[in-house]
Amino acid sequence: xxxxxxxxxxxxxxxxxxxxxxxxxxxxxxxxxxxxxxxxxxxxxxxxxxxxxxxxxxxxxxxxxxxxxxxxxxxxxxxxxxxxxxxxxxxxxxxxxxxxxxxxxxxxxxxxxxxxxxxxxxxxxxxxxxxxxxxxxxxxxxxxxxxxxxxxxxxxxxxxxxxxxxxxxxxxxxxxxxxxxxxxxxxxxxxxxxxxxxxxxxxxxxxxxxxxxxxxxxxxxxxxxxxxxxxxxxxxxxxxxxxxxxxxxxxxxxxxxxxxxxxxxxxxxxxxxxxxxxxxxxxxxxxxxxxxxxxxxxxxxxxxxxxxxxxxxx
Amino acid sequence: xxxxxxxxxxxxxxxxxxxxxxxxxxxxxxxxxxxxxxxxxxxxxxxxxxxxxxxxxxxxxxxxxxxxxxxxxxxxxxxxxxxxxxxxxxxxxxxxxxxxxxxxxxxxxxxxxxxxxxxxxxxxxxxxxxxxxxxxxxxxxxxxxxxxxxxxxxxxxxxxxxxxxxxxxxxxxxxxxxxxxxxxxxxxxxxxxxxxxxxxxxxxxxxxxxxxxxxxxxxxxxxxxxxxxxxxxxxxxxxxxxxxxxxxxxxxxxxxxxxxxxxxxxxxxxxxxxxxxxxxxxxxxxxxxxxxxxxxxxxxxxxxxxxxxxxxxxxxxxxxxxxxxxxxxxxxxxxxxxxxxxxxxxxxxxxxxxxxxxxxxxxxxxxxxxxxxxxxxxxxxxxxxxxxxxxxxxxxxxxxxxxxxxxxxxxxxxxxxxxxxxxxxxxxxxxxxxxxxx
Numbered sequence: 001x002x003x004x005x006x007x008x009x010x011x012x013x014x015x016x017x018x019x020x021x022x023x024x025x026x027x028x029x030x031x032x033x034x035x036x037x038x039x040x041x042x043x044x045x046x047x048x049x050x051x052x053x054x055x056x057x058x059x060x061x062x063x064x065x066x067x068x069x070x071x072x073x074x075x076x077x078x079x080x081x082x083x084x085x086x087x088x089x090x091x092x093x094x095x096x097x098x099x100x101x102x103x104x105x106x107x108x109x110x111x112x113x114x115x116x117x118x119x120x121x122x123x124x125x126x127x128x129x130x131x132x133x134x135x136x137x138x139x140x141x142x143x144x145x146x147x148x149x150x151x152x153x154x155x156x157x158x159x160x161x162x163x164x165x166x167x168x169x170x171x172x173x174x175x176x177x178x179x180x181x182x183x184x185x186x187x188x189x190x191x192x193x194x195x196x197x198x199x200x201x202x203x204x205x206x207x208x209x210x211x212x213x214x215x216x217x218x219x220x221x222x223x224x225x226x227x228x229x230x231x232x233x234x235x236x237x238x239x240x241x242x243x244x245x246x247x248x249x250x251x252x253x254x255x256x257x258x259x260x261x262x263x264x265x266x267x268x269x270x271x272x273x274x275x276x277x278x279x280x281x282x283x284x285x286x287x288x289x290x291x292x293x294x295x296x297x298x299x300x301x302x303x304x305x306x307x308x309x310x311x312x313x314x
Numbered sequence: 315x316x317x318x319x320x321x322x323x324x325x326x327x328x329x330x331x332x333x334x335x336x337x338x339x340x341x342x343x344x345x346x347x348x349x350x351x352x353x354x355x356x357x358x359x360x361x362x363x364x365x366x367x368x369x370x371x372x373x374x375x376x377x378x379x380x381x382x383x384x385x386x387x388x389x390x391x392x393x394x395x396x397x398x399x400x401x402x403x404x405x406x407x408x409x410x411x412x413x414x415x416x417x418x419x420x421x422x423x424x425x426x427x428x429x430x431x432x433x434x435x436x437x438x439x440x441x442x443x444x445x446x447x448x449x450x451x452x453x454x455x456x457x458x459x460x461x462x463x464x465x466x467x468x469x470x471x472x473x474x475x476x477x478x479x480x481x482x483x484x485x486x487x488x489x490x491x492x493x494x495x496x497x498x499x500x501x502x503x504x505x506x507x508x509x510x511x512x513x514x515x516x517x518x519x520x521x522x523x524x525x526x527x528x529x530x531x532x533x534x535x536x537x538x539x540x541x542x543x544x545x546x547x548x549x550x551x552x553x554x555x556x557x558x559x560x561x562x563x564x565x566x567x568x569x570x571x572x573x574x575x576x577x578x579x580x581x582x583x584x585x586x587x588x589x590x591x592x593x594x595x596x597x598x599x600x601x602x603x604x605x606x607x608x609x610x611x612x613x614x615x616x617x618x619x620x621x622x623x624x625x626x627x628x629x630x631x632x633x634x635x636x637x638x639x640x641x642x643x644x645x646x647x648x649x650x651x652x653x654x655x656x657x658x659x660x661x662x663x664x665x666x667x668x669x670x671x672x673x674x675x676x677x678x679x680x681x682x683x684x685x686x687x688x689x690x691x692x693x694x695x696x697x698x699x700x701x702x703x704x705x706x707x708x709x710x711x712x713x714x715x716x717x718x719x720x721x722x723x724x725x726x727x728x729x730x731x732x733x734x735x736x737x738x739x740x741x742x743x744x745x746x747x748x749x750x751x752x
Contacts, residue, residue: 013360015675018353044357124732154347155675166733173729174675210326222345225330286329 004036006308007056009073011042014066015175016152019222023283024062026290030283030301031060036308043073051082058311059084060304061280065151069280070096083311085304087279091255095279098148098180101254105274108253110246112274113183114139117148120173132165135181142184145169147176151278153217158184182275187267189216190233191288192247193281194260195303196310201251203244204292208233224286231295235266242272250277258307261289339465348686351674355683361715363637364683366510366658367706368574369629377617385612386605397604399596401427401580405611409580412614413566416542417556420564420582426591427602431540431567431579435462437594438501438536438563438581443468448492448499452480454661454690454699456510456538459503463692468500470692477652479516480504482523489531501534501563507551508541508657511690511701515655518551525558540567540579543623545656546631560584568610570658571623576606630658636709637702640716646724651702658705661687663698664723667730670700676726682718 008031010024011017028038041050043063051059059082067073071092077084087095095101099117106112116135123131136143145168146156155175157168172179190206208230211220220227232240247262254260254277261281265273281289283300293300355362385393400406406422413420428434435458443449445467451459453472463470473488474481485502492499504524506516516524528535537554545551555564567579581591595602613619634653637660641651648665664670671686687699702719704712 013354013357013681015351015354015678017357018350021353044359120729120732124728128733152350154350169733170669170729171672174672174726175679218347218350219344222350225328225333226344227329229327229329231327291327 004057004305004308004312005039005054006031006036007039007041007050007054007059008062009041009043009047009059009068010062011044012063012066012068012073013043014064014068015150015154016065019152019282019284020062020064020068022285023064023287026285027060027062027283027300027304030299031304031308032301034299034301034305036301036305043068047073047076048080051077051080057083058308060308061086062283064280064282065154069151069278070149083314085258085307085311087255087257087260091257092279095254095256095260095277096149098146098276101250101277102274105250105253108249110249110253110274111271113144113185115180115182117178117180119178121177123169128166128169132162132169136162136165139181139183144182144184145172146180146182147172148178148180150175152282153221156217158215185265185267185273187265187273188233188235188239189263189265190235190243191292192243192262192264193289193292194247194251194256194262196258196307201248201256203247204289204298205232205295206235206240206243206247207231207288207291207295208235209288222284222286227286229288229291231291239266239270239272242266242270246272246274250274258310259289259303339467342464348671348674348689351678352683354678360678360681360683361707361711361718362683363702363704363707363712363715363719364685365706366703368570368658369626369633369705370573370575372625372629373573373622374617378613381612381616382609385608389608393605393608395604397601397607399426399599399601400592401425401602402604402607402611405578405607405614406580408611408614409566409582412543412571413553413555413564413582416539416550416553418553418564418582419556419559424582424585424588426581426583426588426595427607428579428581428595429599429602430569430574430577431538431565431581432458432462433577433595433598433602434565434579434581434591435459435536435538436465437591437598438565438583439463439466439468441587441590441594442500442534444498446498448497449501449503450485450488450492450499450533451503451692452505452509452512454511454687454696455503455692456505457685457689459538460690460692463503469497471499472691472693472695475509475512475514477514478520479506479509479514480520480524482520482527485524486527489527489533493531499531499533501536502528503536503538504554505538505541506554507539508544508654509659510541510657511659511685511687512661513652513654513657513659514661515545515551521552521554521557525554525561529558529561535562536565537562538565540565540570541657543571544627544630544658546627546634547655548624548627549655555582563587571626572610572613572619576603576609578602578606578610627656630656630705632709633704633707633712634660636712637704637716640713641702644717644720646720646727649723658703660702660704662700662702664700665727666698667734668723668726669697671697673722673726677719677722680718680722682715682722684719 071089074089142160193204210228263275406425555562564582685701687696
């Protein structure tokens with residue numbers, strides 16, 4: 001294993017470039033600490049020539065958003081026969097599109113907040129007001145607005161009053177053409193990382209998220225100190241088991257591979273709701289997966305080195 | 315299945331154990347969606363009309379390299395040593411020669427060399443402003459200056475400009491209002507030439523009046539003049555400092571006329587103020603980088619620096635022309651902009667209903683970046699404005715960038731028409747100075 005040379009792919013052109021670069025740096029350091037040789041690559045036009053000239057044993061995709069999570073980069077790696085850590089291109093596409101992932105899991109019987117997906121064109125053609133009114137009467141208030149694709153809570157917003165909805169739609173649709181509106185479930189917000197081990201996927205301890213402002217938005221995510229975390233989450237044994245099972249179920253049902261992170265909320269009545277899943281979890285200083293790894297008494301480098309071996313062996 | 319590993323740790327965890335210790339002035343220092351978006355803007359695929367980065371490709375790098383090599387070889391023991399907080403004496407003399415081009419008769423003893431004029435701004439604010447004091451600034455104003463004023467907890471009162479720059483009657487009104495409200499106004503911060511971000515120049519006919527108004531209200535003038543030598547036709551304007559040496563603190567910079575990365579600027583201040591600035595500089599940095607000061611000094615001694623400024627001017631004029639012709643060709647109806655006679659920037663007003671800060675993610679998706687207008691105001695104005703910097707990209711890239719921007723605005727107009735609203739939620743984070751926004 002110590003002879004392995006891996007390329008950590010980060011950066012890219014998505015809105016989450018900055019976060020991805022920080023993830024890539026941290027992951028690279030973790031892999032070096034367990035003896036791997038690591039090259040850090042930006043996902044740019046030189047990717048193909050680098051793949052051919054460097055011939056890494058495996059690529060680790062630390063890209064967030066866009067091409068790194070929608071399966072595009074994975075498809076390239078598959079076509080060029082390069083082993084890589086992470087979910088395959090087709091399952092990436094399914095997980096990346098939040099409404100698709102929700103629909104798959106709802107069909108399998110998992111709880112997820114009620115939702116509506118609409119493109120800008122529908123509002124334009126039918127008139128915004130009646131459609132927004134119907135949205136509010138269907139989902140109630142407060143509701144959650146987010147772009148149907150993307151991460152780091154970019155463009156996401158809790159809407160508590162119907163009057164806030166039109167401007168919130170404009171803000172959300174700046175990130176994409178389609179909006180996902182969800183019933184807002186209040187409760188304990190958790191993130192659960194799932195890692196593929198020799199005996200199948202297992203959940204790391206859930207990390208509970210308590211943002212000072214009450215909303216886990218971009219600022220709360222990436223400003224150290226603005227959110228308190230509990231790892232493991234302050235859940236009773238039943239709920240802790242349930243969130244772990246939900247995350248593993250999402251990982252399996254969506255066909256995810258190696259590592260994923262499921263965001264969920266435990267409602268006051270104990271129901272565990274699936275919110276979304278991430279095939280390339282953040283690995284920055286303020287990210288949730290490293291906290292879960294630490295809470296599990298494991299090391300990020302060892303986990304990813306193990307995933308590199310799995311990728312090479314596939 | 316159970317997970318492997320050791321028993322987990324319990325208890326809440328803050329990722330910043332120092333959170334309760336920070337000073338109140340750090341309140342706005344948070345992660346920012348805007349900054350995250352600008353991370354993408356630095357990629358070559360994106361046409362960045364956001365950054366105020368000078369066109370350094372116009373520099374004679376080979377001869378500079380030789381000069382710097384010789385400097386280290388012949389004077390390395392001085393160049394690499396601590397120096398005086400006041401600055402290298404020869405450079406201070408040369409700075410007076412540079413300022414003379416704009417009518418300033420300064421004495422080298424009254425020049426304090428700074429780490430870019432940003433440090434000058436910081437020091438001037440530090441020695442004059444207590445929390446709650448008022449600084450008058452043009453609206454809009456340089457984002458880096460607003461950052462300094464905020465850091466010292468000063469309150470910024472903006473005064474509007476028109477095509478001839480700061481409007482004297484509005485300045486008087488603002489000062490009168492502050493007086494009535496019992497507010498202590500410490501200084502007027504002004505960029506008289508080729509304003510950042512507004513692109514306008516203060517009419518010569520207004521200069522004496524502005525100075526007179528400030529004197530009559532007992533308000534100091536801080537004149538920030540990084541672009542004064544970059545008028546496209548070579549014309550310079552009399553510096554405010556040249557007209558009222560005792561009541562004007564002047565900030566100058568080599569960032570736009572030579573090389574921004576050297577971080578060499580200066581303050582020219584009345585004698586007593588200069589004494590305070592030297593002491594403030596000592597506590598901030600001990601001394602500005604000696605090597606960089608000597609590089610600038612040698613450059614001024616051995617190179618055709620006036621010729622270089624002319625080269626810069628011509629390059630920027632070509633870029634300005636590209637930006638303006640592309641704006642005329644592509645921008646949707648309802649957009650307006652000024653045509654600058656020098657400097658780096660065009661200030662654009664977009665059609666009603668659009669918030670340029672909220673539009674930025676769409677622009678970055680379309681591979682174009684700009685600086686949204688609200689960053690240039692301390693009071694939330696500017697949502698319909700944006701700044702285009704034409705200084706760095708090639709004319710072809712500028713044209714392409716403006717074309718992309720126009721499409722983005724068209725799409726945003728459709729969105730505004732659909733929902734009849736501009737976004738209530740703002741992207742998080744202030745626009746603090748950085749190579750992309752400064």
